[in-house]
Amino acid sequence: MAHTTANTTSIPAVFxxxxxxxxxxxxxxxxxxxxxxxxxxxxxxxxxxxxxxSARGVDRADIIRRVMTDTL
Incomplete structure (x- = not known):
């Protein structure tokens, strides 16, 4: 007796x-x-x-850190 298996991919899986x-x-x-x-x-x-x-309360050395942590 032979067995066959069909593998199909459903449309929702493709989407x-x-x-x-x-x-x-x-x-x-x-x-x-x-x-x-x-x-x-x-x-x-x-x-x-x-x-x-200075008027903005920012030190030049802290610009990158403050921008990257969004603390401006």
Whole structure:
């Protein structure tokens, strides 16, 4: 007696895989955007004078730490 097995992938499973792929791509793009925003913020603060930074309560040495931890 012979046995056969048919392996099929359901349509919802395929859509789930495709959705996971697009979700991963979207997440990566969001991370790139956030990093780009932080770099622009660091550049803008670095361009300020020491007096302007002092008026904002920021020390030049703390710009990167404060931007990366969102404490500005």
């Amino acid at each position: 789930g895989v495709v959705a996971d792929i697009f979700s991963g791509i979207f997440g990566a793009l969001l991370q790139l955007n956030e990093a780009s925003t932080k770099v622009r913020k660091i550049e803008a603060l670095s361009a300020l004078s020491d007096a302007d930074l």
